[in-house]
Amino acid sequence: MRVLITAGGTSEKIDNVRSITNHSTGRLGCLIAKEFLHKQVTVDYVTTVQAKHPVEDKKLKTHEIAGTQELTEQLQHLLQKNHYDAVIHSMAVSDFTPAQTFSQEGFLEEINHLFKEKNGPLTKADLTQIAATNTTEEKKISSDIEQLYLVLQKTPKVIQLIKQIQPETLLVGFKLLVDVSKQSLITTAQTSMEHNQADYVLANDLAKITKHQHIGYLIDKYGQLVDEKQTKEDIATLIVETVMN
Amino acid sequence: MRVLITAGGTSEKIDNVRSITNHSTGRLGCLIAKEFLHKQVTVDYVTTVQAKHPVEDKKLKTHEIAGTQELTEQLQHLLQKNHYDAVIHSMAVSDFTPAQTFSQEGFLEEINHLFKEKNGPLTKADLTQIAATNTTEEKKISSDIEQLYLVLQKTPKVIQLIKQIQPETLLVGFKLLVDVSKQSLITTAQTSMEHNQADYVLANDLAKITKHQHIGYLIDKYGQLVDEKQTKEDIATLIVETVMN
Numbered sequence: 113m114r115v116l117i118t119a120g121g122t123s124e125k126i127d128n129v130r131s132i133t134n135h136s137t138g139r140l141g142c143l144i145a146k147e148f149l150h151k152q153v154t155v156d157y158v159t160t161v162q163a164k165h166p167v168e169d170k171k172l173k174t175h176e177i178a179g180t181q182e183l184t185e186q187l188q189h190l191l192q193k194n195h196y197d198a199v200i201h202s203m204a205v206s207d208f209t210p211a212q213t214f215s216q217e218g219f220l221e222e223i224n225h226l227f228k229e230k231n232g233p234l235t236k237a238d239l240t241q242i243a244a245t246n247t248t249e250e251k252k253i254s255s256d257i258e259q260l261y262l263v264l265q266k267t268p269k270v271i272q273l274i275k276q277i278q279p280e281t282l283l284v285g286f287k288l289l290v291d292v293s294k295q296s297l298i299t300t301a302q303t304s305m306e307h308n309q310a311d312y313v314l315a316n317d318l319a320k321i322t323k324h325q326h327i328g329y330l331i332d333k334y335g336q337l338v339d340e341k342q343t344k345e346d347i348a349t350l351i352v353e354t355v356m357n
Numbered sequence: 358m359r360v361l362i363t364a365g366g367t368s369e370k371i372d373n374v375r376s377i378t379n380h381s382t383g384r385l386g387c388l389i390a391k392e393f394l395h396k397q398v399t400v401d402y403v404t405t406v407q408a409k410h411p412v413e414d415k416k417l418k419t420h421e422i423a424g425t426q427e428l429t430e431q432l433q434h435l436l437q438k439n440h441y442d443a444v445i446h447s448m449a450v451s452d453f454t455p456a457q458t459f460s461q462e463g464f465l466e467e468i469n470h471l472f473k474e475k476n477g478p479l480t481k482a483d484l485t486q487i488a489a490t491n492t493t494e495e496k497k498i499s500s501d502i503e504q505l506y507l508v509l510q511k512t513p514k515v516i517q518l519i520k521q522i523q524p525e526t527l528l529v530g531f532k533l534l535v536d537v538s539k540q541s542l543i544t545t546a547q548t549s550m551e552h553n554q555a556d557y558v559l560a561n562d563l564a565k566i567t568k569h570q571h572i573g574y575l576i577d578k579y580g581q582l583v584d585e586k587q588t589k590e591d592i593a594t595l596i597v598e599t600v601m602n
Contacts, residue, residue: 123378128535128563129449132371133378162407204374207500216484223468224478233469239461243504252535252563255452259488260509266502290373290497318373318497 114154115355116196117145118187118203120163124179126210126262127253136204138163140326143348144200145172151356156190158183158203180206180267187270191277198282198355199274202314208264212243216259275309284351285310291319294329302335312338312354314347330354359399360600361441362390363432363448365408369424371455371507372498381449383408385571388593389445390417396601401435403428403448425451425512432515436522443527443600444519447559453509457488461504520554529596530555536564539574547580557583557599559592575599 119141121134138159145155145166157166157174166172175190177183183205190196214222222242226234243263253260274283285308287301301315313331320327328347330338338354341347364386366379383404390400390411402411402419411417420435422428428450435441459467467487471479488508498505519528530553532546546560558576565572573592575583583599586592 126377129380129533130451131378131380133368133376135374135376206375207498208505211504216481220479220481220484227472227478233472234465236461236465239465240504252533253452255511257453258511259456259485260453260511262507262509264505264507266500266504288374288497 113152113197113356114156114194115148116156116158116187116190116194116199117141117148118158118183118199118201119144120160121204122160122178122180122183122206123162124206124209124267126213129252132206132208132210132264133162134204134206136163136202138165140344140347141200141202142166143344144202144351147348147352151352153356156194156196158186158190180209180270184268184270184273187273188277191274196278196281198284199278200284200351200355201271201274202284202286204288205270206267209267210262211265212263213253214261214263215257216261219261269308271308271310282312282355283308283310284312284314284355287313287315289315289317292317298329298331298335298337301329301331305331305333305335312351314351358397358442358601359401359439360393361401361403361432361435361439361444362386362393363403363428363444363446364389365405366449367405367423367425367428367451368407369451369454369512371458374497377451377453377455377509378407379449379451381408381447383410385589385592386445386447387411388589389447389596392593392597396597398601401439401441403431403435425454425515429513429515429518432518433522436519441523441526443529444523445529445596445600446516446519447531449533450515451512454512455507456510457508458498459506459508460502461506464506514553516553516555527557527600528553528555529557529559529600532558532560534560534562537562543574543576543580543582546574546576550576550578550580557596559596 120138121136123131123133125131142164145157148155149169149171154171175186177186226238287304289297297315297317301313305313311333315329326344329340332338339350341350365383366381368376368378370376387409390402393400394414399416420431422431471483532549534542542560542562546558550558556578560574571589574585577583584595586595
């Protein structure tokens with residue numbers, strides 16, 4: 113048996129010294145890897161430099177990535193090369209990537225110019241065009257600017273790649289929300305499962321995650337709650353047992 | 358003798374799951390701490406969870422911070438409580454902090470509204486006002502937005518606190534640029550030294566930092582090049598010897 117696990121949080125470069133980072137310690141991913149390795153399963157583990165890494169093991173191969181583009185390429189490569197019985201996609205992937213940076217002056221110039229040209233309200237297409245115009249890549253944004261305007265573009269959903277390449281693999285997705293009701297969390301998890309063709313989703317709420325507690329709901333593709341756990345260790349065991357049965 | 362060292366890179370929260378992070382491994386800071394500890398100097402070490410930490414030592418006290426606000430408070434606290442013979446400020450501090458987030462639609466609405474009201478070009482004050490209006494704090498920005506507009510505000514220069522509180526301490530600042538000439542790097546370092554009342558600045562260029570090389574120029578307050586080094590270890594030794602002589 114062979115599984116692919118993603119864990120940690122991606123970083124998207126703003127310039128050479130700054131990034132937008134999605135927080136994720138990678139601790140839950142490590143526990144999932146440990147459980148699989150204990151059961152003699154071969155694990156490909158995709159993570160970041162910053163995240164906690166699993167303890168070395170002869171059945172474990174770790175692949176480090178930084179941003180969503182690199183993650184996409186790494187997953188394409190692995191999914192085309194190996195057959196996976198399951199993919200556990202616990203990585204916190206950036207939903208947005210910096211497309212454009214403007215100083216307040218520069219941004220003002222762009223919008224005033226367009227307003228003058230159109231002599232009327234701007235449209236979404238106008239803003240999109242402004243964001244696409246200035247393609248100079250900044251090496252390091254000057255710290256002398258008073259206000260900076262950062263335009264971020266939605267990234268493609270990396271999770272959707274998985275079933276496109278391996279329709280027969282068992283896919284476990286993750287959905288993290290912040291301070292919502294259990295019902296709202298489960299409903300959102302169901303919707304994301306349909307969009308991403310996942311077989312299970314582990315739904316969790318940041319407000320219910322502390323050092324020693326991690327409340328997680330495992331939902332199956334029929335929208336049914338498989339089980340509910342209170343710690344990272346128990347969530348890892350639940351996922352591994354569900355995948356292996 | 359007692360010194361204060363800052364190292365690592367700060368993170369500014371965008372929402373509960375995303376931050377803007379300044380990259381810094383904290384490796385050079387660790388080497389500087391190690392040299393001081395080896396010479397029986399008491400070290401207060403301010404760093405982040407993510408950065409490399411120095412090896413524990415009875416003369417070392419570590420203080421963890423995340424963002425610039427927390428860094429400011431920690432430095433004020435330490436500088437008011439203890440007398441430092443020197444402060445080595447190697448931390449990469451965020452120059453900008455997220456002030457406001459808009460969806461493309463929300464931002465468009467704001468600027469079109471202002472244009473209609475003014476019937477003429479917008480000014481910097483108008484943009485500043487837009488950035489200040491929406492004060493709703495986002496728990497987690499929805500990933501369904503196509504384009505996100507992030508307004509970032511310049512942070513106060515934390516380094517300027519140091520001499521304000523302890524005018525008699527010896528302050529070593531750091532200046533990192535990316536891919537510039539040696540002359541331009543040294544000139545920028547001199548300017549930053551004057552602004553921040555530093556006694557020395559270690560000027561370095563990200564393009565000249567690799568795994569085994571770290572080119573650094575130590576400049577004194579008269580703008581003279583004290584010395585030039587090729588590795589983190591040699592830079593650490595140079596700084597500690599300069600401070601102790």
